Amino acid sequence: MKKLLLKITFVLFSCFLTSVIHAEENENIIKLSVTEPKIDRYVEVLNIPGIFVAKNEVSIGSPLQQQMVTAVFVEEGQWVEKNQLLATLESPLQTASVMQLKAETEKATAYIQQQKVLAEQSQKELTRLSALANKGVISTNDFEKAKSETLAKKAELEASRAELRQLNAQLAREQSQEDKSKIIAPVSGVISERHAMNGTLSDNTLLFKIIENNEIEFEANAHLSELSQINHSSDVKVKDYTNKELSGVIRFISSKIDTYSQLGKIRVSLTDKHNHRIGEMGVMVYTQQPQQRMTLPYSAIRTEANGIRNIFIVNHDRRIEIQPVDIGSVHNGRVEILSPLSTDIKVVAYAQAFLSQGDLVVPMKDIQ
Known part of the structure:
Protein backbone atom coordinates (compact mmCIF):
# COMPACT_ATOMS: atom_id res chain seq x y z
CA MET A 1 0.00 0.00 0.00
CA LYS A 2 2.84 2.33 0.87
CA LYS A 3 4.55 1.53 -2.44
CA LEU A 4 1.38 2.39 -4.34
CA LEU A 5 1.08 5.71 -2.54
CA LEU A 6 4.73 6.49 -3.29
CA LYS A 7 4.22 5.79 -6.99
CA ILE A 8 1.12 7.97 -7.14
CA THR A 9 2.94 10.75 -5.32
CA PHE A 10 5.91 10.51 -7.72
CA VAL A 11 3.68 10.69 -10.79
CA LEU A 12 1.82 13.71 -9.47
CA PHE A 13 5.07 15.46 -8.60
CA SER A 14 6.47 14.76 -12.08
CA CYS A 15 3.38 16.24 -13.71
CA PHE A 16 3.68 19.28 -11.51
CA LEU A 17 7.34 19.80 -12.48
CA THR A 18 6.50 19.41 -16.18
CA SER A 19 3.74 21.99 -15.98
CA VAL A 20 6.04 24.39 -14.14
CA ILE A 21 8.76 23.96 -16.80
CA HIS A 22 6.25 24.51 -19.63
CA ALA A 23 4.90 27.57 -17.89
CA GLU A 24 8.41 28.97 -17.54
CA GLU A 25 9.08 28.27 -21.23
CA ASN A 26 5.82 29.94 -22.26
CA GLU A 27 6.76 32.96 -20.18
CA ASN A 28 10.06 33.29 -22.24
CA ILE A 29 8.31 33.10 -25.65
CA ILE A 30 7.65 36.58 -27.16
CA LYS A 31 4.54 37.26 -29.18
CA LEU A 32 5.33 39.57 -32.10
CA SER A 33 3.47 40.99 -35.06
CA VAL A 34 5.02 39.96 -38.36
CA THR A 35 4.64 41.17 -41.92
CA GLU A 36 5.92 40.20 -45.35
CA PRO A 37 7.83 42.16 -48.00
CA LYS A 38 5.49 43.62 -50.60
CA ILE A 39 6.04 44.63 -54.22
CA ASP A 40 4.67 48.15 -54.63
CA ARG A 41 4.14 50.03 -57.87
CA TYR A 42 5.86 53.32 -57.25
CA VAL A 43 6.06 56.56 -59.20
CA GLU A 44 8.80 58.94 -58.05
CA VAL A 45 8.27 62.66 -58.59
CA ASN A 56 18.18 83.62 -76.01
CA GLU A 57 18.82 87.16 -74.79
CA VAL A 58 20.89 89.34 -77.13
CA SER A 59 23.04 92.15 -75.72
CA ILE A 60 23.49 95.22 -77.95
CA GLY A 61 26.17 97.88 -77.64
CA SER A 62 28.44 100.03 -79.82
CA PRO A 63 32.11 99.37 -80.63
CA LEU A 64 32.75 103.09 -81.06
CA GLN A 65 34.37 105.30 -78.45
CA GLN A 66 33.15 108.74 -77.37
CA GLN A 67 29.85 108.43 -79.24
CA MET A 68 26.97 110.39 -77.77
CA VAL A 69 23.43 108.99 -77.84
CA THR A 70 21.39 111.50 -79.82
CA ALA A 71 18.06 109.65 -80.15
CA VAL A 72 16.34 106.53 -78.77
CA PHE A 73 13.38 105.13 -80.69
CA VAL A 74 12.23 102.15 -78.57
CA GLU A 75 11.15 101.47 -75.00
CA GLU A 76 11.52 98.50 -72.67
CA GLY A 77 8.86 95.86 -73.36
CA GLN A 78 8.40 96.96 -76.98
CA TRP A 79 8.44 94.44 -79.83
CA VAL A 80 11.04 95.22 -82.53
CA GLU A 81 11.76 93.70 -85.92
CA LYS A 82 15.14 92.58 -87.19
CA ASN A 83 17.17 95.51 -88.67
CA GLN A 84 14.89 98.06 -86.99
CA LEU A 85 16.62 101.29 -85.91
CA LEU A 86 16.82 101.42 -82.11
CA ALA A 87 18.97 104.49 -81.49
CA THR A 88 21.48 106.82 -83.11
CA LEU A 89 24.87 107.97 -81.89
CA GLU A 90 26.91 110.94 -82.96
CA SER A 91 30.54 112.01 -82.65
CA PRO A 92 31.39 115.61 -83.61
CA LEU A 93 34.89 114.56 -84.66
CA GLN A 94 33.54 111.71 -86.79
CA THR A 95 30.99 113.95 -88.49
CA ALA A 96 33.61 116.64 -89.16
CA SER A 97 35.98 114.07 -90.64
CA VAL A 98 33.30 112.76 -93.02
CA MET A 99 32.33 116.27 -94.12
CA GLN A 100 35.97 117.22 -94.73
CA LEU A 101 36.61 114.10 -96.80
CA LYS A 102 33.46 114.71 -98.82
CA ALA A 103 34.65 118.24 -99.59
CA GLU A 104 38.12 117.04 -100.58
CA THR A 105 36.58 114.33 -102.76
CA GLU A 106 34.34 116.83 -104.54
CA LYS A 107 37.29 119.18 -105.06
CA ALA A 108 39.46 116.36 -106.42
CA THR A 109 36.66 115.25 -108.74
CA ALA A 110 36.28 118.76 -110.17
CA TYR A 111 40.05 119.08 -110.62
CA ILE A 112 40.17 115.75 -112.47
CA GLN A 113 37.43 116.93 -114.82
CA GLN A 114 39.48 120.04 -115.55
CA GLN A 115 42.63 117.99 -116.13
CA LYS A 116 40.73 115.59 -118.34
CA VAL A 117 39.61 118.44 -120.60
CA LEU A 118 43.16 119.81 -120.80
CA ALA A 119 44.58 116.35 -121.54
CA GLU A 120 42.04 115.82 -124.34
CA GLN A 121 42.83 119.22 -125.84
CA SER A 122 46.55 118.49 -125.64
CA GLN A 123 46.02 115.15 -127.38
CA LYS A 124 44.06 116.81 -130.19
CA GLU A 125 46.80 119.43 -130.61
CA LEU A 126 49.44 116.68 -130.71
CA THR A 127 47.51 114.89 -133.43
CA ARG A 128 47.37 118.11 -135.48
CA LEU A 129 51.09 118.79 -134.99
CA SER A 130 51.96 115.24 -135.94
CA ALA A 131 50.46 115.79 -139.42
CA LEU A 132 52.38 119.08 -139.79
CA ALA A 133 55.63 117.47 -138.64
CA ASN A 134 55.24 114.76 -141.26
CA LYS A 135 54.93 117.48 -143.95
CA GLY A 136 57.94 119.34 -142.60
CA VAL A 137 55.91 122.42 -141.67
CA ILE A 138 57.16 122.35 -138.04
CA SER A 139 60.43 121.16 -136.66
CA THR A 140 60.94 117.86 -134.93
CA ASN A 141 61.91 119.67 -131.72
CA ASP A 142 58.56 121.52 -131.62
CA PHE A 143 56.69 118.26 -132.13
CA GLU A 144 58.65 116.42 -129.39
CA LYS A 145 58.01 119.32 -127.02
CA ALA A 146 54.25 119.11 -127.67
CA LYS A 147 54.36 115.36 -127.26
CA SER A 148 56.09 115.68 -123.85
CA GLU A 149 53.49 118.19 -122.68
CA THR A 150 50.67 115.83 -123.66
CA LEU A 151 52.23 112.89 -121.82
CA ALA A 152 52.76 115.09 -118.74
CA LYS A 153 49.10 116.10 -118.72
CA LYS A 154 48.06 112.42 -118.96
CA ALA A 155 50.39 111.49 -116.11
CA GLU A 156 49.02 114.33 -113.99
CA LEU A 157 45.48 113.16 -114.74
CA GLU A 158 46.29 109.59 -113.65
CA ALA A 159 47.94 110.87 -110.46
CA SER A 160 44.84 112.91 -109.65
CA ARG A 161 42.65 109.86 -110.26
CA ALA A 162 44.82 107.79 -107.89
CA GLU A 163 44.50 110.51 -105.25
CA LEU A 164 40.72 110.51 -105.73
CA ARG A 165 40.58 106.74 -105.26
CA GLN A 166 42.50 107.13 -102.01
CA LEU A 167 40.13 109.85 -100.82
CA ASN A 168 37.12 107.70 -101.71
CA ALA A 169 38.58 104.80 -99.72
CA GLN A 170 39.13 107.05 -96.70
CA LEU A 171 35.61 108.43 -97.04
CA ALA A 172 34.16 104.90 -97.22
CA ARG A 173 35.99 103.95 -94.02
CA GLU A 174 34.78 107.02 -92.19
CA GLN A 175 31.22 106.52 -93.44
CA SER A 176 31.39 102.89 -92.32
CA GLN A 177 32.31 104.09 -88.85
CA GLU A 178 29.48 106.61 -89.07
CA ASP A 179 27.06 103.81 -90.02
CA LYS A 180 28.04 102.02 -86.81
CA SER A 181 26.54 104.92 -84.95
CA LYS A 182 23.14 103.59 -86.01
CA ILE A 183 22.09 100.95 -83.46
CA ILE A 184 20.16 98.28 -85.37
CA ALA A 185 18.23 95.33 -83.93
CA PRO A 186 20.11 92.13 -84.92
CA VAL A 187 17.04 89.94 -84.24
CA SER A 188 13.30 90.27 -83.81
CA GLY A 189 12.02 90.21 -80.25
CA VAL A 190 11.09 92.21 -77.19
CA ILE A 191 13.29 94.86 -75.56
CA SER A 192 14.01 93.45 -72.10
CA GLU A 193 16.46 96.17 -71.03
CA ARG A 194 17.05 99.71 -72.24
CA HIS A 195 20.17 101.50 -70.98
CA ALA A 196 20.54 104.02 -73.83
CA MET A 197 19.72 107.56 -72.69
CA ASN A 198 19.88 110.77 -74.69
CA GLY A 199 23.10 112.65 -74.06
CA THR A 200 25.07 109.74 -72.59
CA LEU A 201 28.27 108.34 -74.13
CA SER A 202 28.35 104.79 -75.49
CA ASP A 203 32.00 103.87 -74.71
CA ASN A 204 31.43 100.10 -75.15
CA THR A 205 28.57 100.09 -72.64
CA LEU A 206 25.44 97.96 -72.89
CA LEU A 207 22.66 99.86 -74.67
CA PHE A 208 19.86 97.29 -75.08
CA LYS A 209 18.91 93.67 -74.47
CA ILE A 210 16.44 91.82 -76.70
CA ILE A 211 14.62 88.57 -75.90
CA GLU A 212 14.83 86.88 -79.28
CA ASN A 213 11.33 86.13 -80.59
CA ASN A 214 10.13 86.75 -77.00
CA GLN A 291 8.60 51.12 -61.14
CA GLN A 292 8.06 48.05 -58.99
CA ARG A 293 9.92 48.11 -55.71
CA MET A 294 10.12 45.78 -52.74
CA THR A 295 9.07 47.52 -49.54
CA LEU A 296 8.60 46.92 -45.82
CA PRO A 297 7.04 49.04 -43.09
CA TYR A 298 9.63 51.54 -41.92
CA SER A 299 9.00 50.29 -38.38
CA ALA A 300 10.51 46.92 -39.40
CA ILE A 301 13.94 48.53 -39.77
CA ARG A 302 16.27 48.90 -36.80
CA THR A 303 19.23 51.23 -37.21
CA GLU A 304 22.20 50.24 -35.08
CA ALA A 305 24.71 52.59 -33.49
CA ASN A 306 27.20 51.89 -36.29
CA GLY A 307 24.64 52.91 -38.92
CA ILE A 308 23.85 49.37 -40.11
CA ARG A 309 20.16 48.73 -40.70
CA ASN A 310 18.74 45.34 -39.74
CA ILE A 311 15.48 43.47 -40.10
CA PHE A 312 14.37 40.55 -37.91
CA ILE A 313 13.20 37.46 -39.75
CA VAL A 314 11.22 34.69 -38.04
CA ASN A 315 12.43 31.34 -39.41
CA HIS A 316 10.53 28.04 -39.58
CA ASP A 317 11.64 27.21 -36.03
CA ARG A 318 10.15 30.46 -34.80
CA ARG A 319 13.61 31.75 -34.05
CA ILE A 320 14.83 35.28 -34.79
CA GLU A 321 17.41 35.75 -37.56
CA ILE A 322 18.98 39.17 -37.97
CA GLN A 323 19.66 40.27 -41.56
CA PRO A 324 21.33 43.55 -42.60
CA VAL A 325 19.62 45.39 -45.47
CA ASP A 326 20.18 48.45 -47.64
CA ILE A 327 17.23 50.79 -47.89
CA GLY A 328 16.09 53.44 -50.35
CA SER A 329 13.46 56.13 -50.17
CA VAL A 330 10.56 56.21 -47.72
CA HIS A 331 6.98 56.80 -48.87
CA ASN A 332 3.77 56.63 -46.88
CA GLY A 333 5.40 54.78 -43.99
CA ARG A 334 7.01 52.13 -46.19
CA VAL A 335 10.70 51.94 -47.08
CA GLU A 336 12.27 50.60 -50.26
CA ILE A 337 14.48 47.53 -49.71
CA LEU A 338 17.45 47.53 -52.06
CA SER A 339 18.94 44.25 -50.80
CA PRO A 340 17.76 40.94 -52.33
CA LEU A 341 14.88 39.62 -50.26
CA SER A 342 12.30 36.87 -50.66
CA THR A 343 8.65 37.87 -50.54
CA ASP A 344 7.51 34.80 -48.56
CA ILE A 345 9.47 35.46 -45.37
CA LYS A 346 8.04 36.67 -42.07
CA VAL A 347 9.58 39.90 -40.84
CA VAL A 348 8.98 41.40 -37.40
CA ALA A 349 6.77 44.41 -38.04
CA TYR A 350 8.14 46.47 -35.16
CA ALA A 351 11.88 46.04 -34.69
CA GLN A 352 12.14 46.08 -30.89
CA ALA A 353 15.40 47.06 -29.25
CA PHE A 354 15.41 43.94 -27.02
CA LEU A 355 15.33 41.40 -29.88
CA SER A 356 18.41 39.24 -30.34
CA GLN A 357 19.60 36.52 -32.69
CA GLY A 358 17.95 33.18 -31.83
CA ASP A 359 15.11 34.54 -29.69
CA LEU A 360 12.05 32.27 -29.65
CA VAL A 361 8.90 34.10 -30.73
CA VAL A 362 5.29 33.50 -31.60
CA PRO A 363 4.57 35.24 -34.93
CA MET A 364 1.24 37.04 -35.23
CA LYS A 365 0.07 38.32 -38.61
CA ASP A 366 0.17 42.09 -38.81
CA ILE A 367 -2.33 44.02 -40.89
CA GLN A 368 0.37 46.21 -42.52
Missing part, protein backbone atom coordinates in the same frame (compact mmCIF):
# COMPACT_ATOMS: atom_id res chain seq x y z
CA LEU A 46 11.12 65.19 -58.57
CA ASN A 47 10.29 68.79 -57.65
CA ILE A 48 13.12 71.11 -58.67
CA PRO A 49 12.84 74.89 -58.12
CA GLY A 50 13.95 77.36 -60.77
CA ILE A 51 13.11 80.58 -62.61
CA PHE A 52 11.71 81.71 -65.95
CA VAL A 53 14.48 82.91 -68.28
CA ALA A 54 14.93 84.06 -71.88
CA LYS A 55 15.78 81.26 -74.27
CA GLU A 215 10.77 83.08 -76.22
CA ILE A 216 10.67 82.39 -72.47
CA GLU A 217 11.64 79.04 -70.98
CA PHE A 218 12.23 77.58 -67.52
CA GLU A 219 15.65 76.99 -65.99
CA ALA A 220 16.32 74.80 -62.95
CA ASN A 221 19.49 73.74 -61.17
CA ALA A 222 19.34 70.03 -60.35
CA HIS A 223 21.67 68.03 -58.13
CA LEU A 224 23.82 65.33 -59.70
CA SER A 225 21.65 62.64 -58.08
CA GLU A 226 18.59 64.17 -59.76
CA LEU A 227 20.25 64.74 -63.13
CA SER A 228 21.00 61.01 -63.39
CA GLN A 229 17.25 60.29 -63.21
CA ILE A 230 16.15 62.85 -65.81
CA ASN A 231 15.95 62.11 -69.53
CA HIS A 232 16.33 64.58 -72.39
CA SER A 233 13.12 65.45 -74.31
CA SER A 234 10.93 64.19 -71.45
CA ASP A 235 7.56 65.83 -70.81
CA VAL A 236 7.39 67.83 -67.58
CA LYS A 237 5.13 70.24 -65.76
CA VAL A 238 6.14 73.65 -64.48
CA LYS A 239 4.23 75.24 -61.60
CA ASP A 240 4.31 79.01 -61.25
CA TYR A 241 3.91 81.02 -58.05
CA THR A 242 0.10 80.68 -58.28
CA ASN A 243 0.47 76.88 -58.51
CA LYS A 244 -0.78 76.96 -62.10
CA GLU A 245 0.69 74.16 -64.22
CA LEU A 246 2.32 74.65 -67.63
CA SER A 247 3.33 71.83 -69.96
CA GLY A 248 6.90 71.67 -71.20
CA VAL A 249 9.65 69.52 -72.67
CA ILE A 250 13.21 69.20 -71.40
CA ARG A 251 15.31 70.92 -74.09
CA PHE A 252 18.73 70.95 -72.47
CA ILE A 253 20.59 69.09 -69.73
CA SER A 254 24.00 70.50 -68.86
CA SER A 255 26.95 68.25 -69.65
CA LYS A 256 28.90 69.70 -66.73
CA ILE A 257 28.11 70.49 -63.10
CA ASP A 258 29.43 72.97 -60.58
CA THR A 259 32.40 71.55 -58.69
CA TYR A 260 31.29 72.80 -55.28
CA SER A 261 27.49 72.61 -55.37
CA GLN A 262 27.27 69.57 -57.69
CA LEU A 263 24.41 71.30 -59.51
CA GLY A 264 23.77 71.26 -63.25
CA LYS A 265 21.38 73.30 -65.40
CA ILE A 266 18.19 72.07 -67.00
CA ARG A 267 16.25 74.09 -69.59
CA VAL A 268 12.55 73.43 -70.28
CA SER A 269 10.79 74.63 -73.44
CA LEU A 270 7.24 75.64 -72.53
CA THR A 271 4.57 74.37 -74.90
CA ASP A 272 1.63 76.19 -73.29
CA LYS A 273 0.95 79.85 -73.96
CA HIS A 274 1.81 82.07 -71.01
CA ASN A 275 2.76 85.62 -70.05
CA HIS A 276 5.42 84.96 -67.44
CA ARG A 277 8.30 87.37 -67.01
CA ILE A 278 12.00 86.76 -66.72
CA GLY A 279 12.96 86.17 -63.10
CA GLU A 280 9.65 84.71 -61.92
CA MET A 281 10.10 81.67 -59.71
CA GLY A 282 8.53 78.26 -60.22
CA VAL A 283 9.00 74.52 -59.75
CA MET A 284 9.71 71.87 -62.38
CA VAL A 285 7.75 68.68 -61.70
CA TYR A 286 9.39 65.62 -63.27
CA THR A 287 7.41 62.37 -63.02
CA GLN A 288 9.45 59.23 -63.57
CA GLN A 289 8.21 56.04 -65.18
CA PRO A 290 6.34 53.71 -62.75
